[in-house]
Amino acid sequence: MFTAIAKGLGITFKHMLPGHSTTVQYPTVKLKMSARFRGLHRLVPTQDREKCVACYLCPTVCPAKCITVEAAENDKGEKYPRIYKIDLLRCIFCGYCVEACPVEALEMTDAYELANYRREDFEFTKERLLK
Numbered sequence: 001m002f003t004a005i006a007k008g009l010g011i012t013f014k015h016m017l018p019g020h021s022t023t024v025q026y027p028t029v030k031l032k033m034s035a036r037f038r039g040l041h042r043l044v045p046t047q048d049r050e051k052c053v054a055c056y057l058c059p060t061v062c063p064a065k066c067i068t069v070e071a072a073e074n075d076k077g078e079k080y081p082r083i084y085k086i087d088l089l090r091c092i093f094c095g096y097c098v099e100a101c102p103v104e105a106l107e108m109t110d111a112y113e114l115a116n117y118r119r120e121d122f123e124f125t126k127e128r129l130l131k
């Protein structure tokens with residue numbers, strides 16, 4: 001039993017040494033997210049429009065059913081999402097939507113500071129997702 005206590009205290013004291021702490025002084029200091037972190041979504045733009053071709057795969061696979069897509073056709077006969085929005089209050093950040101996209105038009109960023117006061121601020125429209 002003594003060995004276990006000593007081992008536990010050893011770990012505790014080790015984390016008190018400079019450079020060994022796992023906590024940061026947030027919000028002054030922010031953690032660097034790993035490349036695999038799944039934060040806020042982003043619609044990838046191309047030269048003159050969004051890359052999304054409104055194929056409906058992402059809303060189909062989304063387990064939380066929080067993606068709304070409405071397709072339309074532009075002057076060149078290309079399909080694009082007239083409406084594209086994600087309700088972040090329902091999203092579980094599983095990343096299935098990104099995996100399902102056949103044209104890599106959707107990605108997840110390292111943005112995690114998503115707190116807000118009004119419900120409508122959690123609705124991320126196409127314009128907000130393209131930023």
Ligand code: SF4
Nearest residue numbers: 062091092094095097
């Ligand atoms: S991350 Fe998951 S829950 Fe969120 S929009 Fe994508 S598929 Fe839906």
Ligand code: SF4
Nearest residue numbers: 052053055056058101
């Ligand atoms: S899966 Fe990709 S191309 Fe299809 S609607 Fe979603 S974002 Fe657009």
